[in-house]
Amino acid sequence: MTTIVGFRTTDVRFATSTLLDGSDAMNPDPDYSAAYLIITTDAADGHEGHGFVFTIGRGNEIETTAIDALAPWFLGRNVESMLDDMGGLWRELVYDSQFRWLGPEKGIMHMAIGAAINAMWDLKAKRAGLPLWKLLSSLSPEAIVALVDFRYLQDAITPAEALSILRSALPLRAEREASLLADGYPAYTTTPGWLGYSDEKLARLSEEAVRDGFRQVKVKVGANRADDLRRLGIVRSVVGPDIAVAIDANQAWGRDEAIERIRELQQFDLAWVEEPTHPDDILAHAAISAAIAPTPIAAGEHAANRVLFKQFLQADALQVLQIDATRVAGVNENIAILLLAARFGVPVCPHAGGVGLCEIVQHLAMFDTIAVSATTQGRVMEFVDHLHEHFVEPAEVHDGRYWPPILPGSGAEMLSESVAANAHVHALR
């Protein structure tokens, strides 16, 4: 019998804004940060559970405080019984009425719960000696359904329907896993297209991306109209007609402005348009979607919870669903979202980048391709070449593909030297 004896947070920040890495129409100067959690136990195995929330700088201390507030839910509790009922743990935390008031089920508190849930999944995978994608892909359909709370989802997917999706994939799992190990998972890169980069750097990095084997690049748009046209012209001429080019407006526009601006950019043959407007605006996304068809809309990195994803799917407001590893309440809620996507036949193309998002989200995408959607058709996972060196097992991307991680755990574990070297001390006033 094992007990949780440590629940320790660190406010970790990297000064990325100095190079304009990660700059876009809404986020001109992000400092990639992590509100970082380590859960320790009294077991002799020495396994720790690591999890974090990705933020872009200021306010990372608030996110860290929010994770701290969960410590009484963990310290002193029995590890085995918690890990045996991860669905119950999720409900216990998400439906705690006093914490729920702070969202409900959105923003700082919901993400903090996600970090704690994810740290427990990291611990569970390490104790099983498996990478998380493999652990999840080994669960029975019944065990997977038990991880999901269907209270607000039944008008879109029932537990029985979820079971039937997972059972259909069951006979394909071995073949899907073999194909993943042999061929990897398709990646695209956002590295060339940050808004703060010069035209020369944009052209050079786009060329490099194609040479590195990527079949899709993404370009940030949404600030200056003339810049968008010029930059997309450069990218399209450098990569040629066979490489997919997606654009990302990072919520810069209102509904009608989005339609007007996107129509002007459709001449560049767009793979998708990402976040054209406010991430809560399901009805505006649906209207934009109808107006720019057949160009798909991609969204989800800022969708606060499964209820928003459900509506985006019900309203045909997105055609490419982008899960994020740390925006919602962890692995369980992302499984709910993967099931919803499968139910509606919409491809999942994870959001990544930031710090550590590639390392974690790849596990969910690989689980999806083995045990849920059972395909990589129409799927492509974001890759940005930043800050991977800080992780125990950096995402392995070459030949334009992600390659399955091997080490036990969820991918969240940062090198202890990196955590220590980038720990941010918040001045008390």
Next chain:
Amino acid sequence: MTTIVGFRTTDVRFATSTLLDGSDAMNPDPDYSAAYLIITTDAADGHEGHGFVFTIGRGNEIETTAIDALAPWFLGRNVESMLDDMGGLWRELVYDSQFRWLGPEKGIMHMAIGAAINAMWDLKAKRAGLPLWKLLSSLSPEAIVALVDFRYLQDAITPAEALSILRSALPLRAEREASLLADGYPAYTTTPGWLGYSDEKLARLSEEAVRDGFRQVKVKVGANRADDLRRLGIVRSVVGPDIAVAIDANQAWGRDEAIERIRELQQFDLAWVEEPTHPDDILAHAAISAAIAPTPIAAGEHAANRVLFKQFLQADALQVLQIDATRVAGVNENIAILLLAARFGVPVCPHAGGVGLCEIVQHLAMFDTIAVSATTQGRVMEFVDHLHEHFVEPAEVHDGRYWPPILPGSGAEMLSESVAANAHVHALR
């Protein structure tokens, strides 16, 4: 020229859970709390700006930390230039990209910004020597429109349309104000109907409510089906056929369950059904609304921002719009929401209760009735008789009506003894 010299927060908590005051289907044991902010200046007038976020206990320290993070935006700045451009201040805070990542525009960070914005309105009203409702009702239509950010609203209301609504009300302002001073603003009470109260207490308090002049009471439902039927039967028999009876499920149901349960309760002649399901679920509210018509749906106390309210109105997903004083980013965002409600012809019936919510939200309702909707038709403001004694100017409710506050400010100022006596010291681990 005045400078901000203090930005001080306190984690204030009241142990309300011991009496089951405020208990409902999702919130069994709230401890009403306030993440409380006082802004001070170097002016000789001694005026302070007070604002807070209402929470229900655990996590109030996170909300307080979030308000603290805003201090660098205030300390040392010129008061007059900030107060002269409250629209600019709102945009500066809400669109700060690093803070915005933590929502975006929802949850702990967004509410923290609301507390700071509201504290500045409190200061502005005190410096003007006016209660906030009177200050707002004295602004020109142009000045009011300048407070609102229309980036994501133009598909529902343009600045020109907002101006036209406000200009139509302009000639009626004097008459509307006189009628408010003479007749007050209609109130309803939730005091009888908390879920944790016995049948005897429910009956007794319902009777008292009618005797006190209330024309509407509200009953909590959504936990046990048989309890709901029995309790509504008691209330309807006690208050008779002429008193309006509303119910509040506090998000307990999924879409189809909501429809089934509400249909069963419609025999009691319901004034409205509040929060039947998840507050982000616009499409489910629209479906429930269509299924239970003509019974109206009331919602909004947990709607995180103006973009959600916009969609609720566009989808006819609510027929009674409930603003909340501390859920969104302050007075400015609530003005945006009042304008949206007026544009769609939907009555605003504010959410109140908690601690201090009645004291603040009445200013917004009274501004609405004087300068925006220019009516009290179909309007009724929530009243719960808790914790008013802690405020400098407790809400004045008698004869079933709110009576306009007189003291300068926004109503947010708590007695300094109450702040000190209920300050919660959070143990550092």
